[in-house]
Amino acid sequence: MGLFRRSKHAAHTSRKPTWRERRAAERTARAEASLVETEQKIHQIADEVRSDLKGSAQLSRSLCFPARLRAPSEAPHSLVAPRSSVQAGRRP
8 A cells, every 4th residue: 555655756865864873873983993993902912922922932942942952853053963973873
């Protein structure tokens, strides 16, 4: 029957938002901006933690396992004995 439908002309016309709708849009915009700022802080803190963990892992590894005690693949080349002398049981 269509008693409560808008006419085709009225359906296409725009209207000014109500005061409540404008206030709600402002609150939403502020909340979204705050969320973006919070996400940026989280990513910044995560990057700092990753770099701190990376640095402390390298530091602890170097303190716990000095170069002369590390596996040959990790030790600097100057401290690694040639394979032929290691296999023969001789010290460098």
